[in-house]
Amino acid sequence: MSHGLVLQTKEKSRRVFGIVKERILTTQPCSVIEEVQQGGQCGAALSLCGPRILKRVSLKENGSLSKDSNVTMEIPIHTTLAYALLELEIKHDGRYELCLMSDTTGRFEVDGPSKRRLLGAVGAPDSEKSRLAQELEQLRDHFQLLSALSTRSSLLQQLTEVMADRGAVSSLQDVLEQMCFGQKPAVSDATATESQKQNIRAILDLLEQSGQAASKPVLSAFHLVTSAMDEMTNDSLSLLGTCCSLTVLPALELLVQCVSGTGEVSLSGAGFAALTEDVYEETERLFASSNVSLERDGNTVKADIRHAPGNLPLVLCIAVRGLASLARCD
Structure with a gap:
């Protein structure tokens, strides 16, 4: 619990630890192309720049500007596109509970007499059996x-x-x-x-x-x-x-x-x-x-x-x- 990463995470109230239980990966290289059409007015010099963007620009005599652009992003193989995360409720001694229920979220146990207790942490059980019994009683x-x-x-x-x-x-x-x-x-x-x-x-x-x-x-x-x-x-x-x-x-x-x-x-x-x-x-x-x-x-x-x-x-x-x-x- 004294590790630097743990201490940094505890300082950020909205940051928690979790376990990635499944991922969706790309099995082959693929690309995503975004086509954008824009229009507007201009009355001065025109300058366009942008790395790796293919553009077609036309400027009419009356000063109106129309622009088409295609933005291409290459996605390599074995890239994670989505994942399922199971958040953790972490106690002072480093033990943790999996957030199995949909209405529970990950967090660290809070110091002080008014601290929010973790699921099943009531009474600080001394054995695995008593902890398990309290968990099941709450459910x-x-x-x-x-x-x-x-x-x-x-x-x-x-x-x-x-x-x-x-x-x-x-x-x-x-x-x-x-x-x-x-x-x-x-x-x-x-x-x-x-x-x-x-x-x-x-x-x-x-x-x-x-x-x-x-x-x-x-x-x-x-x-x-x-x-x-x-x-x-x-x-x-x-x-x-x-x-x-x-x-x-x-x-x-x-x-x-x-x-x-x-x-x-x-x-x-x-x-x-x-x-x-x-x-x-x-x-x-x-x-x-x-x-x-x-x-x-x-x-x-x-x-x-x-x-x-x-x-x-x-x-x-x-x-x-x-x-x-x-x-x-x-």
């Missing part, structure tokens, strides 16, 4: 909104199909982000296959059928879950897709509660009936891919967050809690 209202949707089971089915393709998840997340900011979703412009676009349209239709398509809290909650899915590693997303069923998701949610709670749970409970040997092995791999270890001793499972886990445990827990909310039975 509880989002999960409750999802569990109350009338079309939640159909939404879960469509999300499961979207999860099979990383690009489809990113496209869905982009469309929902547009809606969260009050923009009309441009599904046809999304960088996705036609099949992926059909899945995205189906999800938007289901949100509309539930009567919540225009509800910002519901959109923010749904966007939170897709953002978490988009931040998962490829292995984690693939493994989560294999465990994404109405019977398995409630068991995964209980394990998430174990991770952020006591750290130990018995598999003999009714909620874990769906965790057969094969499913448990997939579940163990899923949590391991997000820096959470599950150690089984008979019917008892102990959950531990690994050293320096980053945000992967939080991302996994948000995704599981959100999907389990959609799998909730009446």
Whole structure:
């Protein structure tokens, strides 16, 4: 935190740090040509100059001037044309949080008794588990909104199909982000296959059928879950897709509660009936891919967050809690 770049950035209130998560690059050299036509009056000497600009100028006897100009800009290969940025909320000790929700922006933690606390920083937790528990507690209202949707089971089915393709998840997340900011979703412009676009349209239709398509809290909650899915590693997303069923998701949610709670749970409970040997092995791999270890001793499972886990445990827990909310039975 004492690095010169960090200190300089903290002095500028509107500057934040972020992570570039995707870019659009040119794959071959290309050019952009701008054609400009101008007209005016002049009554004295005329002088025109300009590097690398092709111009045609005519001066009539009455002093009127008309000018056409073509401005050409050459764009080399591998030039970044656009990028997606994920802003960071940075604490005093150098730890940071990803701004996964559309209504959060990057910033530095502020000194003083009246400082604005970062998401989940209340109480300055001493362990990763307590920090994770506080993060999830602050997001509880989002999960409750999802569990109350009338079309939640159909939404879960469509999300499961979207999860099979990383690009489809990113496209869905982009469309929902547009809606969260009050923009009309441009599904046809999304960088996705036609099949992926059909899945995205189906999800938007289901949100509309539930009567919540225009509800910002519901959109923010749904966007939170897709953002978490988009931040998962490829292995984690693939493994989560294999465990994404109405019977398995409630068991995964209980394990998430174990991770952020006591750290130990018995598999003999009714909620874990769906965790057969094969499913448990997939579940163990899923949590391991997000820096959470599950150690089984008979019917008892102990959950531990690994050293320096980053945000992967939080991302996994948000995704599981959100999907389990959609799998909730009446």
